[in-house]
Amino acid sequence: DAGVIQSPRHEVTEMGQEVTLRCKPISGHDYLFWYRQTMMRGLELLIYFNNNVPIDDSGMPEDRFSAKMPNASFSTLKIQPSEPRDSAVYFCASSLEGGGSYEQYFGPGTRLTVT
Amino acid sequence: EDQVTQSPEALRLQEGESSSLNCSYTVSGLRGLFWYRQDPGKGPEFLFTLYSAGEEKEKERLKATLTKKESFLHITAPKPEDSATYLCAVQEQGGSEKLVFGKGTKLTVNP
Numbered sequence: 567d568a569g570v571i572q573s574p575r576h577e578v579t580e581m582g583q584e585v586t587l588r589c590k591p592i593s594g595h596d597y598l599f600w601y602r603q604t605m606m607r608g609l610e611l612l613i614y615f616n617n618n619v620p621i622d623d624s625g626m627p628e629d630r631f632s633a634k635m636p637n638a639s640f641s642t643l644k645i646q647p648s649e650p651r652d653s654a655v656y657f658c659a660s661s662l663e664g665g666g667s668y669e670q671y672f673g674p675g676t677r678l679t680v681t
Numbered sequence: 682e683d684q685v686t687q688s689p690e691a692l693r694l695q696e697g698e699s700s701s702l703n704c705s706y707t708v709s710g711l712r713g714l715f716w717y718r719q720d721p722g723k724g725p726e727f728l729f730t731l732y733s734a735g736e737e738k739e740k741e742r743l744k745a746t747l748t749k750k751e752s753f754l755h756i757t758a759p760k761p762e763d764s765a766t767y768l769c770a771v772q773e774q775g776g777s778e779k780l781v782f783g784k785g786t787k788l789t790v791n792p
Contacts, residue, residue, distance in 0.1 A: 570724070597778055609725070609768065609782040622779060657724050661778065668713055668772060670780060672724030 570673035572658050578679045584646040587676045589658030590639055599659040599670060600633055600643050609657070615641065616663075648680045684708055687769050687783035694790050697758045702786045704769030705751040714752050715780065716745050717768040725768055759790045 571590040579585055591598045599614040613623040618635045626633070630649070635641040645652055655677050659670040688703045706714065713732050717725035729738045731747040738745050742763060744755040754767055766787045770780040 599778075599780075608784040609770075611779055611781075614778055616778070622777060659724075663778075668778065669715060669727045669730055670778075671727060672717075674722075674724050 570658055570660055570671055572656075572673040572676050574676060575674065576677045576679075578681065579648055580681055581649055582647040583680075584644065585648045585652075585678060585680075587643040587656050587658075587678070589641045589643070589673060591641070591658070591660030592662075592671055593639070595660035595662045595671075596638075597661040597663060597670075598635060598641050599661075600641070601657040601659065601672075603655045603657060603675070612643070645678075648678075650680045653678055653680050684781045685769055685771055685783035687767075687786050689786060690784070691787045692789070694756075694759055694788070696760055696790055696792050699755070699757045699759070701756070702754040702767055702788070703751060704754070704783055706769075706771045707750075708771055708773045708781075710774035712772045712774045714747055715770040715772070716743075716752070716754055717770065719766045719768055719785070728767075756788070759788075761790045761792050764788055764790045 573588045596617050600612040601609050603609045612625045613633045614621055615635045633643045655675045657672050657675045659672045661670045684707055686705045713730050715730050716728040718728055719725045729745040734749045736747050742757050746753045766785040768782055768785045770782040772780055
């Protein structure tokens with residue numbers, strides 16, 4: 567399996583621009599997670615989906631952030647408008663329910679820089 | 682208050698010098714405690730899941746243990762390739778799949 571795939575790997579944008587991050591989970595996994603990692607706050611959950619339905623978006627910092635999962639093999643995280651404080655590494659992860667195991671498998675991340 | 686606290690923040694060892702990393706947690710009910718390894722510029726890589734106090738799991742030079750309040754990641758005779766940041770995360774009982782991560786321990790193993 568190719569693992570979780572994220573694109574782009576790096577994104578540099580100017581303040582006020584729209585940013586869209588993309589994720590393809592591991593085939594067959596029914597949970598998808600979006601995390602943000604910064605030096606100050608570490609790794610934080612933003613939102614997660616189960617069978618394409620958003621379950622918990624309490625970690626989404628504000629209305630500028632939105633996430634969608636139109637089908638089982640694709641999800642997007644959009645920031646509009648972007649701000650310098652959004653600069654971070656954004657990770658997507660997926661997992662499979664059942665069997666008593668709950669481990670999440672992470673993608674390589676997207677490093678976002680907002681100038 | 683942080684639910685997951687890892688110590689030390691950074692640890693420097695000589696090759697072959699065994700040591701332990703600590704992860705203390707405060708949750709009302711633990712569903713699982715997870716250890717991940719993260720290399721620079723990469724996503725966290727899953728290592729272990731522990732579910733109940735007294736449980737132990739091993740993988741090569743790594744051994745994870747769990748008590749009711751903390752977990753230890755023991756590294757026996759480490760090699761330079763074990764250098765990485767080790768992350769601990771907890772998942773609470775109650776049905777949520779949410780993982781709460783600690784800030785990690787950055788391990789450096791010198792040859």
